[in-house]
Amino acid sequence: MNKYLLYPGCSMESSAKAYMQSLNAILEPLDVQLEEIEDWNCCGATEYLGINLVPAYSLIARNLALATKQMNGTRTVVAPCSACYLNLAKADYYMRERPALDVKVNEALAAGGLQYKPGTLDVRHLIDVLVYDVGLDAIKEKVSRPLTGLKVAPYMGCMLPRPDYKHRWSDHEHPTELNDLLLALGAEVIDYPLTTSCCGGHMTQIGPETAFELIRRLVAGADERGAHLMATVCPMCQLNLDAYQGEMNGFFGTEYHMPVLFFTQLMGLAFGKDPDELGIGLELVSSRGALANIGVKVTQPESAGPRRKKEEGLPMPPRLNKRQAEKEAVR
Amino acid sequence: MPQMTDERVRAGLSCEEDLSLLYEVSTKTAGVSHLEMCIQCGSCGGSCPAAADMDHTPRMLFAMLRAGMREDVLRSNTPWICVSCYHCVVRCPQEVHITDVMYTLKGMAIKAKLYQDSTAPHFSQTFVGMVETYGRGFELGLASRHYLRYFPLRLPGMAPMGFGMITKGRMPLVPHKIKHMTQLKAILKRAKQLELTS
Numbered sequence: 001m002n003k004y005l006l007y008p009g010c011s012m013e014s015s016a017k018a019y020m021q022s023l024n025a026i027l028e029p030l031d032v033q034l035e036e037i038e039d040w041n042c043c044g045a046t047e048y049l050g051i052n053l054v055p056a057y058s059l060i061a062r063n064l065a066l067a068t069k070q071m072n073g074t075r076t077v078v079a080p081c082s083a084c085y086l087n088l089a090k091a092d093y094y095m096r097e098r099p100a101l102d103v104k105v106n107e108a109l110a111a112g113g114l115q116y117k118p119g120t121l122d123v124r125h126l127i128d129v130l131v132y133d134v135g136l137d138a139i140k141e142k143v144s145r146p147l148t149g150l151k152v153a154p155y156m157g158c159m160l161p162r163p164d165y166k167h168r169w170s171d172h173e174h175p176t177e178l179n180d181l182l183l184a185l186g187a188e189v190i191d192y193p194l195t196t197s198c199c200g201g202h203m204t205q206i207g208p209e210t211a212f213e214l215i216r217r218l219v220a221g222a223d224e225r226g227a228h229l230m231a232t233v234c235p236m237c238q239l240n241l242d243a244y245q246g247e248m249n250g251f252f253g254t255e256y257h258m259p260v261l262f263f264t265q266l267m268g269l270a271f272g273k274d275p276d277e278l279g280i281g282l283e284l285v286s287s288r289g290a291l292a293n294i295g296v297k298v299t300q301p302e303s304a305g306p307r308r309k310k311e312e313g314l315p316m317p318p319r320l321n322k323r324q325a326e327k328e329a330v331r
Numbered sequence: 332m333p334q335m336t337d338e339r340v341r342a343g344l345s346c347e348e349d350l351s352l353l354y355e356v357s358t359k360t361a362g363v364s365h366l367e368m369c370i371q372c373g374s375c376g377g378s379c380p381a382a383a384d385m386d387h388t389p390r391m392l393f394a395m396l397r398a399g400m401r402e403d404v405l406r407s408n409t410p411w412i413c414v415s416c417y418h419c420v421v422r423c424p425q426e427v428h429i430t431d432v433m434y435t436l437k438g439m440a441i442k443a444k445l446y447q448d449s450t451a452p453h454f455s456q457t458f459v460g461m462v463e464t465y466g467r468g469f470e471l472g473l474a475s476r477h478y479l480r481y482f483p484l485r486l487p488g489m490a491p492m493g494f495g496m497i498t499k500g501r502m503p504l505v506p507h508k509i510k511h512m513t514q515l516k517a518i519l520k521r522a523k524q525l526e527l528t529s
Contacts, residue, residue, distance in 0.1 A: 010467050010468035010507075011468075013503070013507065014468075014470055014501060014502060014503050015470060015496065015501045015502065016501075017500065017501060039509050039510045039511050040509075041462070041466040041467065041509050041515055042462045042466060042467045042468050044459070044462060045458065045468070046415045047454070047455040047458040047459055048455075048458075048459050048462065049361075049431075049434040050410070050433075050434045050437035050438060050441075050455050051437070051438055051441060051455050051456065051459055052438060052459075052522075052523065053359065053360075053361060053434070053435070053438060053526075053527060054522045054523070054525040054526060054527065055519050055522035055523050057361065057522075058518050058519065058521075058522040059462070059515075059518075059519065059522075062514075062515060062518055090361075093362070094361045094362040097362045097363055098361060098362050098363060098527075100527055100528075100529055101361055101362075101527060104522075104525045104526075104527065105522075107521065107525060108518050108519070108521045108522035108525060109518055110521075111517045111518050111520065111521035111522075112511075112514040112515065112517045112518040113514070114514075114518070158414075158415075158416035158417060158418065159415065159416070159417065162416070162417035162418065162420060162421050163417045163420045163421055163430075164421070172421040173418075173421070196418075197380060197416075198380050198381075198414045198416035198418070200414060201414045201415055201416070202414075202454065203381070203412075203414055205454050205474075205477060206411070206450045206451040206454045206481075207384065207411075207412065207450070207451070208482070208485065209384075210381050210384045210412060210414075214380055214381070214414070243492050243495070243496060244492070246491060246492055247485075247488055247489060247492065250488055282499045282500075282501060284492065284495045284496070284499070300499075
């Protein structure tokens with residue numbers, strides 16, 4: 001039995017609840033126990049750090065301080081979200097590298113009756129724990145419905161393998177952990193060089209044109225290489241690629257349909273779990289067609305997607321978006 | 332204070348080198364920024380997936396810091412376009428904490444009110460406001476407040492997405508508040524009086 005402390009992060013209760021459901025479904029077969037940190041707060045994502053440094057690190061460190069109170073038998077905190085993982089790991093690392101930061105953060109924590117000594121905890125991402133602690137052999141043993149014939153693009157995202165303070169990953173730009181895990185599930189893993197390219201992060205909210213191009217690259221890359229779906233390890237990546245895929249299609253005039261599932265959902269499927277139990281069908285770009293390749297039936301109704309353009313209409317010049325219009329003008 | 336060196340005279344420069352801005356940014360950055368070590372190789376800009384939309388590449392921005400061009404640096408859109416993907420950080424031969432320097436510059440720009448476009452600062456501040464009120468993120472509140480103000484024309488195109496997120500239960504209609512909000516507030520209140528000075 002592997003026991004860890006869990007820092008779920010805000011998305012796991014909202015936009016990424018499919019991740020939480022599927023995670024809960026695979027814990028028992030893998031004999032992993034997760035104990036949630038009591039009364040944890042938001043890690044600040046990539047927003048607080050850009051506003052006010054000491055409060056941002058104090059916000060993160062409150063979680064670390066709370067976690068130390070629950071350390072019986074384990075000092076490892078597991079975060080399923082790449083941004084949460086990075087923030088927690090970063091606070092721990094920088095408080096050690098820069099004693100001045102340690103002093104200020106602990107001064108702030110003291111106002112709430114807490115303290116944290118950097119290095120006390122070991123912060124790790126969920127996939128790190130599953131691949132390296134539980135192990136691929138143990139995972140393979142539990143596979144009862146191999147994902148044979150399912151072509152998956154392994155998308156690791158950027159904040160997981162970088163900046164890699166503790167040298168955990170096989171590579172910063174082409175890590176193989178997710179590939180290996182998907183292969184263990186019997187899936188056909190496509191060659192996906194974009195595996196650690198950025199999904200745009202918060203740019204979908206503040207600079208959509210920048211984000212749409214980053215999303216397009218990732219989706220087009222998976223599509224061109226024949227992937228049925230993409231597997232992700234991060235709620236933010238899933239949100240951007242899944243929920244904004246329709247808007248991205250509208251922006252570029254493309255018609256991509258690339259479902260994006262959490263790797264835990266694919267693990268659950270391979271372990272023979274019911275799709276409903278794994279939150280499959282909660283994605284906006286439906287995985288119904290992709291999962292039909294392995295004979296899995298999705299029961300959740302599809303959401304009202306973007307309306308298809310009418311095939312026939314008046315003979316009018318096509319409406320161009322900003323980027324297309326610029327290209328047209330250059331021509 | 333830096334001196335007027337022979338090298339600078341020979342190079343035809345007429346004034347002393349002023350590195351105070353560089354040191355200020357370096358000091359205010361979490362961790363050891365290594366900002367002074369930049370050799371202007373350009374690996375950062377070449378690795379950046381969003382460089383095309385930036386006013387200045389990170390390399391150029393760091394040269395501007397060294398040149399003491401405070402206003403131009405803080406007005407640059409570069410830190411706001413940075414997507415925090417850390418591609419530049421792992422490729423930088425000098426181990427400059429580039430992403431963290433970008434965070435520092437954002438904070439300084441907000442304090443000096445020197446950004447050209449308020450979309451990104453407003454988003455960050457609204458997000459932080461939610462966290463300071465509830466202790467957790469609140470996507471619906473954040474999205475509605477931000478989009479209504481900055482992207483009202485995007486709303487019709489986003490409607491199917493918002494509708495899908497809500498009907499599938501992926502966007503709760505009410506925020507979740509943590510239990511010990513008073514504790515968190517006390518921590519943040521104290522933290523706001525503190526700054527990295529050395």
